[in-house]
Amino acid sequence: xxxxxxxxxxxxxxxxxxxxxxxxxxxxxxxxxxxxxxxxxxxxxxxxxxxxxxxxxxxxxxxxxxxxxxxxxxxxxxxxxxxxxxxxxxxxxxxxxxxxxxxxxxxxxxxxxxxxxxxxxxxxxxxxxxxxxxxxxxxxxxxxxxxxxxxxxxxxxxxxxxxxxxxxxxxxxxxxxxxxxxxxxxxxxxxxxxxxxxxxxxxxxxxxxxxxxxxxxxxxxxxxxxxxxxxxxxxxxxxxxxxxxxxxxxxxxxxxxxxxxxxxxxxxxxxxxxxxxxxxxxxxxxxxxxxxxxxxxxxxxxxxxxxxxxxxxxxxxxxxxxxxxxxxx
Numbered sequence: 001x002x003x004x005x006x007x008x009x010x011x012x013x014x015x016x017x018x019x020x021x022x023x024x025x026x027x028x029x030x031x032x033x034x035x036x037x038x039x040x041x042x043x044x045x046x047x048x049x050x051x052x053x054x055x056x057x058x059x060x061x062x063x064x065x066x067x068x069x070x071x072x073x074x075x076x077x078x079x080x081x082x083x084x085x086x087x088x089x090x091x092x093x094x095x096x097x098x099x100x101x102x103x104x105x106x107x108x109x110x111x112x113x114x115x116x117x118x119x120x121x122x123x124x125x126x127x128x129x130x131x132x133x134x135x136x137x138x139x140x141x142x143x144x145x146x147x148x149x150x151x152x153x154x155x156x157x158x159x160x161x162x163x164x165x166x167x168x169x170x171x172x173x174x175x176x177x178x179x180x181x182x183x184x185x186x187x188x189x190x191x192x193x194x195x196x197x198x199x200x201x202x203x204x205x206x207x208x209x210x211x212x213x214x215x216x217x218x219x220x221x222x223x224x225x226x227x228x229x230x231x232x233x234x235x236x237x238x239x240x241x242x243x244x245x246x247x248x249x250x251x252x253x254x255x256x257x258x259x260x261x262x263x264x265x266x267x268x269x270x271x272x273x274x275x276x277x278x279x280x281x282x283x284x285x286x287x288x289x290x291x292x293x294x295x296x297x298x299x300x301x302x303x304x305x306x307x308x309x310x311x312x313x314x315x316x317x318x319x320x321x322x323x324x325x326x327x328x329x
Contacts, residue, residue: 017225018278020218021047027072030213031206032065033199034192040278041183041295042069042157046223047230047274050180050267051136051156053121053171053299060185062159064206066117071209073223074216075114075153082124088131092141093148106143111135114151114220118158122168129175132156136178153223173258173302180267181292182299226277233273234283238328243269243289249321250301255312258302268296286327294318 021043028039038054042065045052054062063079070077080091093109110116111132121129134140136156140147158179161168176182188196204212243265251259260268271292276284298314307317 017218017222017229018280020222021226021278023217024069024072027214027217028065028068031068031209032061033195034188035061035065035185038065038183038185039069040275041181042066042155043278044271044274044292045180046073046153046155047226047277048180048267048270049153049155049227050270051178052158053176053179053182054157054159054185055162055182056159056185057187058161060187061206062185063117063119065185066115066157066159068209068214069157070115071214072217073115074219076151077115077117078110078113079117079119080110081119082121082128084124086124086128088128091128091131092135093143095144104144106146106148108148109141111141112148112150114153114155116154116156118156120161121158122160122171125169126172129169129171132158133175133178153220176299177261177263179299180271181295183295230274230277232282233277235269235273236283236328239272239284239286239289240269242286242325242328243272245325246289246293246321247297249325250297250318253301253317253321255304255307255317256301257304258300260297260300264297264300267300268293271296290322293322 024043025036025039028035032039042052044050054065056062067077067079080086089109091109092111093107095104096107097103098105118132121132134142135150135154138147139152139154140149142148156179160171187193206212247260247262247265247268250256253259268289272284272288275292276282276288279288294315297318301314301317303312303314303317
């Protein structure tokens with residue numbers, strides 16, 4: 001085969017994959033109004049094989065957003081409502097005794113899916129929260145000493161209410177660090193809220209996405225082609241050093257008791273790379289790093305109590321660091 005033709009074919013495949021993933025925004029917009037940053041974050045997480053934590057007050061379409069993404073990507077999805085009495089086996093699965101065969105057989109839990117919606121994950125105690133740790137990090141579940149691999153692709157999209165709400169259990173740092181991105185879902189603008197109510201008045205049913213016109217516009221093959229292209233996106237030594245300088249600055253900030261770990265730096269490099277590819281480039285620039293810094297790092301830092309009392313937020317600290325760390329030219 002002519003290598004020139006082969007390269008052109010690969011470029012065409014990458015272009016088709018990018019176009020199909022970009023079409024997700026328009027498709028999800030049929031069900032969810034005004035949440036483009038969250039949609040983009042979910043796509044970036046899929047490209048990086050990461051997981052997403054969605055935070056927002058009840059009623060801002062966090063669950064609907066994930067369901068619409070699964071429909072538009074033609075992925076298998078399952079939902080778990082996390083409650084105070086949920087057991088780890090309710091998530092991962094368990095051994096069940098079969099009276100006919102007099103043997104124990106494994107009954108898979110809802111984690112065996114492509115896109116797991118962990119709804120209100122901070123409503124359940126830490127023991128059950130931690131049941132997701134192995135699944136998120138190792139992409140497998142071990143029951144009775146036997147590891148069982150999870151399907152590919154696999155993404156956990158966990159929603160949580162702000163920690164000041166009653167009946168919540170803050171996620172431990174070890175589990176927060178397993179999430180590639182933390183996306184905040186804001187209340188809609190006045191016009192967006194008017195659009196939401198207008199859709200409902202016209203008969204929109206959030207439980208019937210097919211009737212809303214949401215159709216699959218991409219699939220696992222597109223995702224694999226996109227991941228292969230992202231892996232080839234060039235990163236210069238200057239960009240790598242820039243990411244390291246940002247993360248090291250968080251460890252020296254007087255407002256933070258916990259800075260970003262090397263795993264967080266790796267995550268920022270990966271998300272910036274995915275964003276660069278999504279925007280049509282085969283190389284990373286400093287603006288890509290800045291664009292993904294907040295969602296990638298905000299849950300990996302911890303404020304000092306005195307800074308929190310003064311109204312300082314993780315986002316404000318990261319923004320100040322981005323303003324002061326020298327940008328490579």
